[in-house]
Amino acid sequence: MDADEQPPIKGLLTGLIPNTKANLFYGKSSSVRFLHSAIKRIHGNTSIVLGVQRPEFWTTQPWEKLIIDVPQHIFPDDDLLTSLVNLYFERINPIIGIMHSPTFRQSIAEGLHLRDHSFGAVVLAVCSLASRYSDDPRVFLDGVDSELSCGWKWFHQVRPLSASFSPEPSLHQLQLLFLSLLYLSGTWNPEECWILAGLGLRFAQGAGAHHRSGYIRMKPLETELYKRVFYVLLVSDTIMSSIKGRPCLVNHIDFDLDLPLDCDEEYWETPNAVQPCGKPSTSAFLVAYLPLMLIFGRIQTAVYPLNGQLPSQDTIAELDSELNKWVETLPEHLRWNPNQENQIFLDQSAALYASYYHAQIVIHRPFIPTPGKESMSNTNFPSLAICANAARSCGHVMDVQTRRGRGLLPLPQVVTLLFDCAVVLLINVWAVVGKSRTTDRYNRATADVQNCVRVLRFYERRSRVAGRRCDIISAMLNIGKQTSDAPSLKRPRDMGEAPDPSEDLTIPEASPEARPIAGTSRAALSVAQQIQALELSVREADQLFSLPLHTEELGRLPIYDSFDYNFTFQSSDIRSQLPSHMDSHYDQPFRPIEPEFLDAFDAPSAPGSEISTLQSAGTEEIPMDFSFDIPSGYGWKDWSTYLENVDGLNQGGF
Structure with missing residues (x-):
């Protein structure tokens, strides 16, 4: 038997350890594995160990049994159940991709969900x-006038943290954990998702799902x-840990497993299946x-270590290289094409590219220089431009997917x-445009931010988390809007008068020699130097079907102007498959939520909760303790302090 193979516990040790399950995984360091090896070495494979087993120590006592009253499941009406499964x-x-449609549908047709509680x-x-x-009204809670209640009548019956788990892991148990964290990711308490990912x-x-044996x-x-459910749980833990700035539970050396099959589900039951x-x-x-996502996990470890030490330039270059190699390996049908006729491939491509651009932001976000400082980090990368253009590209991808997916x-x-993209883009607007902006210029400069918020508002119809992020971005936009609406100290320009060069958003193009290339050994650049060296004409930006991909491309494009892209698909194609409740919502004119309506949404229903107000810091200097590191949490208390600092920077100018 191979040294890494799971030992056959059944037969050899059942006389000694009767409660040991044959399908539980025990690694090399376990006492069970050590005992098995010792007995095998001395007595061989045929030995049977017999001993005295005192019942008070070997059987579960009545007071130890976890007794939970599990009510009978209440399922949707048959027609609604069929519709929801579809x-x-x-x-x-x-x-x-963690379910097998043919067997799942067959099990429901045979009534397994009525007999098997775990499958139900x-x-x-x-x-x-x-x-x-x-759109079926039966998906909402009875008597609740809110689309956010969709699905709760079924989810509350199986909420994992209030349920009893079998000590013997099963596929249904793992699937339930992942589906639950995915559902909870859009609710009021996404913190539970991180816990469920670790539990899963x-x-x-x-169950041994992490090891090929x-x-x-x-x-x-x-x-x-x-394999699939293990990997999606692994990815969920990686994502949730990154969002919350916490260590991942499992890293790349903690599992030994092949990737899922690259073939459609009709071939999964065939040994060594291959896609035609x-x-x-x-x-x-x-x-x-x-x-x-494995690269994303390495980014979290390398760029955001617990000791707070910034990574070396070589480390950043290596991570950039991994991302660039990854995007080059995508199959043709998953490469970005906004005119993709297959909507499944369009959605899949959008998910890949949005995640890719987000990874670029996560790598370079810590190194965005603070305005007024010559440099911030030990890297020579144009981090401001990379983050801005990655955020802009991500927003455009999500916009197309929302319209056509x-x-x-x-x-x-x-x-x-989407929230991170909006914050990065706002940071760039504040850093570049400064306090001299007019309302029109501010609206132009924040067009991509507004694009991200439009998509978020599309999601907020069924996601409370999206609504909270919209409120925060609206507050940030309002800060800049109030500054833009302030009376200008400059003399109004006559219609025929030449424009003031200081009001032009476009900075002259730098010579090719002056353009920094990502990874070159140059002195770290200030914001002003980055802008002067990297700002190109918007006309140079490719149209959306040819998005900038590599780090070098992202670093060369304009920092804060929108890409000049046009949709080539017909309006009749837009949202042909969207529920009607979202169809008329997406293209509504963007209007930031006014400050007086912003509630303290950490506890929206708590009696006596106070509305958070944003007051200007009223200083001409950048606070010494302020940086562009966004708050680690997403509660209003964290962000109100951050926004107060931002408001002070806006009033003082850069």
């Missing part, structure tokens, strides 16, 4: 998620489903997405990446 496999499963819980979780794509990984490790006795379909030539696979998304992207980080 929505799940049309809109959600092509992205997360998975069905309810599927209904909860699919309800976010449904622990159960997956207990755990799959020796599984059938092909069971193997594929276990010339037929693009919907499963190619997950095969491409997982390596990107099949609705909400079922990824837990979508709202956060």
Whole structure:
């Protein structure tokens, strides 16, 4: 037997340890594995160990049993259940891909969800998620006039942290954990998602889903489903830990597993399945997405270590190189094309490119120089330009997907990446335009921010987290708007008078020799130097179907002006598959929420909660303790302090 193979516990140790389950995974450091090896070494494989087993120590006592009253599941009406299952496999499963549609549908047709409580819980979780794509009034809570209640009538029956878990991990249990964290990612308490991701990984490790030896006795379909649910739990933990600035539970050396199959689900039950030539696979998304998320995990460890030490320039260059290599390996049908006719591939491509640009931002965000300072870090990268253009590209990708795709992207980080893009773009507007902006110039400069908020408002119809992010960005936009609306001290210009060069947003193009290339060994640049060296004409920006990809391209493009792109698809194509409740909502004119309506949404329903007001710091100098590091949390208390500092910078100018 191979040294890494899971030892056959059953038969050899069952006489000594009767409660040991054959399908639980025990690694090399475990006492069970050590005992097995010791007995095998001395007595061989045929030994049977017999001993006295005192019941008070070997059987579960009555007071130790966790007794939870589990009520009978209440499922949707048959027609609604069919509709929600169809929505799940049309809109959600092509992205997360942890279910096998033929066997899932067959199990429901046979009534398994009525007999098997664990499978029934998975069905309810599927209904909860699919309800976010449904217009049927039955998906909302009775008597609640809010679309945000969609799916709760089914989810509250299976909420994982209030349920009893079997000590023997199962596929249904792992699927339920992931589906639950995906549903909760849009609710009032996304903190629970981080806990569920870690819990799911622990159960997956207990089942041996992290190690190839755990799959020796599984059938092909069971193997594929276990691998997929382990990987999506791993990705969820990576994403949630990055969002919250916490260490990941599992890193790349803690699992030994092949990637999921790169073939459609109809082939998963076949040993050594291969996708037919010339037929693009919907499963190619997950095969491409997982390596990107593994890079994302390394970014979190290298760029944001717990000791706070900034990484070296070589480390940043290496991470950039990994991302650039990754984007070059994408299959043709997943490369960005806003005119993609296959909406599944359009959604998948948008999810990949949005995540890719977000990774670029996460790498370079700590190195954006603070206005007024010559340099901030030990890197020579044009971080301001890289972050701004990655954010702008991400926003455009999400805009097209929202217009032409099949609705909400079922990824837990979508709202956060849109929020981060909006913050980065606002930072660049504040840093570059300064206090001399007019309302028109401010609106032009913040066009891409407003684009991100439009997409967020599309999501907020079914996601409370998206609504909270919209409120924060609206407050940030209002700060700049108030500054822009202030009476100008300059003499108004006559219609025929030449424009004042100081009011022109376009900075003259730098010579090719002056343009910094990412990774070159030059002195760290100040904001002004970056702008002067990197600002190009907007006309040089490619149209959307040819987005800037590599770090070098992102660093050369204009910092704060919008890309000059045009949609080439017909208006009749837009949102042809969107629920009607979202169809008329997306293109509403953008209006930031006025400050007097911003509530303290850390506790929106708490009695006596006070409205947070934003007061100007009223200083001409940049506060010594202020930087462009965004708050680690997303509560109003964290952001109100940040916004007060920002308001002070706006009033003082850069």
